[in-house]
Amino acid sequence: MNNIKKYFSIRDLENLTGIKAHTIRIWEKRYKLLSPERTTTNIRTYSLGSLQKLLNITLLYNNGYKISKIAQLKETEIPIKVQEIMAVQNNKNHVLNAFKMAMINFDQTRFAQTFNSLLADYPFREIFKDYFIPLLHELGLLWQTDTITPAHEHFITGLIKQKILVNIEKLQLTEPTKTDKTFILYLPEGEIHEIGLLYLNYEILLHGYKSIYLGQSIPLDNLGELLGLVENANFVSYFTVAPAQEKIGKYLEELSLSIRKQKGSKVLLLGRQTELIEAGDLPENIDTFGSIEHFVEEVIQ
Known part of the structure; x- marks a missing residue:
């Protein structure tokens, strides 16, 4: 694969390790921990092996090993020391690094092995909250700094979506236990970032409610078609990049008008773009939530 x-x-x-470039140069020069190659213009470049080694060194360093002591270890001893630490504690940074290396190498087997090791000790909800959310946040920063390509981002987010969908499918085997409201989940036109909405669907089903999942880029008039079919409809959406800032006001106004046709229907919004909305500008049948945790506590708990 070219990417x-x-x-x-x-x-x-x-960007990948959290160790400042200045510190990496010191470790390289003083302790010979890394051996970079040089381009024709004398710029350092580092191999995948160097990245993996630095991630391991970082874990040891963050767990109390002095850099001078790490430098005295043989190449084969460093990963052994890392495994010793992992045997007595679940190190979050090590797990996130394992996911990042799976992404860099397009290695779905390593991703699955890392995920399954977590699943042996934690429920899926905790894995998503404690590992996938920080990983997704870091991916955004890595993409913005050109450390990873869009292909990397699509690869890892695709694997995360698979895990959410598997857990959703398990919940769909049982009938909803709460019937006072139904949730209709959708993304507005132009919005394709689906992970947040997918996970909300999982939480809604987990708490015993019925959901109708429409998915990406849904026109407003499609929502109106459901009003006659669903009582007490709660429309849930995640605004990550759409609607654009200059279009949010008009979109919310049209959305509010379209659902007023049915008493008791509401719109519940999350995502980065909702931060651009002034609370006083929200129609009375639309609410925003700053996080998934906030949504769960206020709406479905």
Whole structure:
């Protein structure tokens, strides 16, 4: 695959490990911990092996090992020390690094193995909250700094979606236990970032409610078609990049008008774009939530 990244700049290493470039240079020069290659213009480049080694060194360093002691270890001893730490504690940074290396290498087997090791100790809800949300946040930063390509992002988010869908499917085997409202989940036209909405669907089903999942890029007039079929409809959406800032006001006004046809219907919104909405500008039948946790506590708990 052409998008596999085999060599990294020192800034890439900084972004992926959290260790400042200046510190990496010191460790490299003083302790010979890394052996970069040089481009024809004398710029350092680092291999996948160097990235993996630095991630392991970072874990040891963050767990109390002095860098001078790490430098004295043989190459084969460093991963052994890492495994010793992992045997007595679940190190969050190590797990996130394992997911990142799976992404960099387009390695779905490593992703599955890392996920299954977590699943042995934690329910899916905790894995999503404690590992997938921080990972997704970090992916955004890595993409913005050109450390990873869109192909990397699509690969890892596709695997996360698979895990959410598997857990949704398990819940769909049982009938809803709460019938006072039905949730209709959709993304507005132009919005394709689906992970947040998918996970909300999982939480809604987990709490015993019925949901109708429409998915990405749904026109407003499609929502109106459901009003005559569903009582006490709660429309749930996730605004990550759409509607655009200059269009949000008009969109919310049209959305509010379209659902007023049915008494008791509401719109519940999450996502980055909702931060652009002034609370006083919200129609009375539309609410916003700052996080998934907030939504769960206020709406379905």
